[in-house]
Amino acid sequence: MNLSYLTDPAHWDLSAPGGIPQLILSHLGYTALALLLGVIIALPVGLYIGHTGKGSFIAINAGNAGRSLPTLGLLMLMVTLLGLGLLPVLIALTVLVIPPILTSAYAGMRTLDHRVVDAARGMGMRSWQVLTRVELPMALPVLMSGFRNAALQVVATATVAAAVGLGGLGRLLIDGLAVNDYSRVLAGAVVVAGLAVLVDLFLALIQRWIVSPGLKGS
Amino acid sequence: MITFEDVVKVYPGGSTAVDHLSLELPTGKITTLVGPSGCGKTTSLRMINRMVTPTSGRILIDGEDVAGKDEALLRRGIGYVIQHAGLFPHRTVLDNVATVPVLLGETRRTARTKALVLLERVGLSAEFAKRYPAQLSGGQQQRVGVARALAADPPIMLMDEPFSAVDPVVRAQLHQEFLRLQQDLGKTIAMVTHDIDEAIKLGDHVAVLRAGGHLAQFGTPRELLAEPADDFVASFVGRDRGLRSLSFDTASELPVKPVDGLSLDDAGRPLGWPGPSGLQPTGGAFTKEDSLRTVTDLVISSPVGIAVRVGPDGAADGLVSHHDLADYLASRRS
Numbered sequence: 001m002n003l004s005y006l007t008d009p010a011h012w013d014l015s016a017p018g019g020i021p022q023l024i025l026s027h028l029g030y031t032a033l034a035l036l037l038g039v040i041i042a043l044p045v046g047l048y049i050g051h052t053g054k055g056s057f058i059a060i061n062a063g064n065a066g067r068s069l070p071t072l073g074l075l076m077l078m079v080t081l082l083g084l085g086l087l088p089v090l091i092a093l094t095v096l097v098i099p100p101i102l103t104s105a106y107a108g109m110r111t112l113d114h115r116v117v118d119a120a121r122g123m124g125m126r127s128w129q130v131l132t133r134v135e136l137p138m139a140l141p142v143l144m145s146g147f148r149n150a151a152l153q154v155v156a157t158a159t160v161a162a163a164v165g166l167g168g169l170g171r172l173l174i175d176g177l178a179v180n181d182y183s184r185v186l187a188g189a190v191v192v193a194g195l196a197v198l199v200d201l202f203l204a205l206i207q208r209w210i211v212s213p214g215l216k217g218s
Numbered sequence: 219m220i221t222f223e224d225v226v227k228v229y230p231g232g233s234t235a236v237d238h239l240s241l242e243l244p245t246g247k248i249t250t251l252v253g254p255s256g257c258g259k260t261t262s263l264r265m266i267n268r269m270v271t272p273t274s275g276r277i278l279i280d281g282e283d284v285a286g287k288d289e290a291l292l293r294r295g296i297g298y299v300i301q302h303a304g305l306f307p308h309r310t311v312l313d314n315v316a317t318v319p320v321l322l323g324e325t326r327r328t329a330r331t332k333a334l335v336l337l338e339r340v341g342l343s344a345e346f347a348k349r350y351p352a353q354l355s356g357g358q359q360q361r362v363g364v365a366r367a368l369a370a371d372p373p374i375m376l377m378d379e380p381f382s383a384v385d386p387v388v389r390a391q392l393h394q395e396f397l398r399l400q401q402d403l404g405k406t407i408a409m410v411t412h413d414i415d416e417a418i419k420l421g422d423h424v425a426v427l428r429a430g431g432h433l434a435q436f437g438t439p440r441e442l443l444a445e446p447a448d449d450f451v452a453s454f455v456g457r458d459r460g461l462r463s464l465s466f467d468t469a470s471e472l473p474v475k476p477v478d479g480l481s482l483d484d485a486g487r488p489l490g491w492p493g494p495s496g497l498q499p500t501g502g503a504f505t506k507e508d509s510l511r512t513v514t515d516l517v518i519s520s521p522v523g524i525a526v527r528v529g530p531d532g533a534a535d536g537l538v539s540h541h542d543l544a545d546y547l548a549s550r551r552s
Binding site for chain 1: 264267269289290292294298300301302303304305306308310317318321345351352366367376380408448457485
């Protein structure tokens with residue numbers, strides 16, 4: 001085990017273009033973009049399917065199909081079709097985060113106590129009020145666990161961006177391997193793992209803050 | 219007044235839930251809808267606030283067809299209480315109660331202030347305001363459910379088995395408080411229950427429905443017990459209906475004999491019946507306002523077969539033996 005690359009202060013220079021801080025930043029950038037796109041696409045679909053019960057096979061099968069798609073293979077396919085650039089990377093990573101978000105949105109809506117929803121309607125809430133004031137807040141714990149799941153996967157997988165010439169922590173792995181610098185490869189692996197833990201902790205804090213105390217422990 | 223005009227509800231599967239129901243629920247009174255499962259009582263209730271749409275027929279509130287009103291606005295004007303309360307688990311008790319006023323456009327602040335008053339009204343102290351439903355007992359949740367339905371002061375309340383999820387002791391207590399509340403508020407209440415005793419105890423009027431959504435009988439509890447329309451109602455009302463019907467008459471006209479043989483204290487209050495081994499307790503006494511059922515019970519449980527009547531000051535002022543009671547009940551029948 002050689003941690004010299006990781007512990008060398010020169011590699012932690014904030015302004016250095018290939019330094020670890022810059023790589024973390026671009027890594028987080030891909031992650032955030034993919035999650036944002038994933039939420040925009042999968043959340044409404046999952047909520048709709050869960051709310052209406054229509055097309056639940058889509059939610060279930062999307063989850064299974066999505067998980068069996070190799071992200072690297074998909075990325076190469078996209079690069080072949082679209083050429084190099086950010087877009088193929090974003091597509092590959094978004095496909096990765098859609099299944100957990102879709103299935104958790106679906107599951108969160110399906111497992112709601114229908115009596116509470118019935119009460120909400122019976123008290124005179126309109127459909128969108130039932131959704132935003134009752135269903136979403138109640139489904140939030142399940143939604144958040146799906147989102148955290150997606151975030152963990154994409155943080156770990158965003159290393160593929162380096163394979164097609166982009167940045168991110170994958171650079172340490174690809175470049176390290178290319179020049180047989182295993183200390184650099186190890187640094188990349190450690191930082192990715194640490195980042196995944198930190199991102200999950202951060203999301204756990206957010207979850208604590210936005211989920212009503214009344215839903216805890218239930 | 220809520221009017222059902224020849225209402226039919228057939229579900230997509232083809233099963234008839236409500237079959238040509240015509241009914242009038244009088245303003246300011248409690249009407250209980252009671253019957254076995256599958257009799258369409260809940261479906262009927264839910265058609266009033268349009269949670270269920272009738273297949274044919276009309277439902278009118280004070281002469282206006284509910285079908286012509288905006289669904290959400292109609293519902294905001296009707297209190298709705300369901301079994302297990304259906305409280306919002308993610309909102310505090312206070313915010314649960316404030317729900318409808320906020321929907322109606324009140325600020326959260328005023329709605330909360332009013333909600334606090336309502337909580338006290340249903341017997342919950344202010345310390346419950348900040349709690350979440352999961353932290354309450356079933357009985358407390360049900361009280362919050364009632365407070366939430368009352369929050370916008372709707373003239374009509376729909377209650378679907380509101381007391382069935384709590385244990386018998388708490389239920390009896392909730393019944394008492396509910397009747398006391400209704401005495402102050404005078405809401406038009408439609409309440410669904412499968413428990414005939416509850417229907418009779420709480421209802422000013424009772425609608426007995428039978429499987430398939432037919433109205434078997436509509437009447438006051440006394441009418442139901444004294445003159446069941448058919449065998450179905452008679453068997454549904456159950457045994458002891460003769461005894462239970464005595465609950466509706468007071469002992470005000472029951473003749474009494476002078477007090478004799480009973481040990482009294484200085485103020486004339488009964489102490490007990492002298493027996494070979496000292497005083498035997500009377501087991502209680504009745505007043506003119508008590509029901510004949512209470513008197514019957516006292517006569518049966520008394521060690522000497524005699525019930526003691528007391529005046530407002532608690533002093534014994536008359537005795538009723540089981541012969542006297544039997545004679546009086548016989549004379550009432552003729």
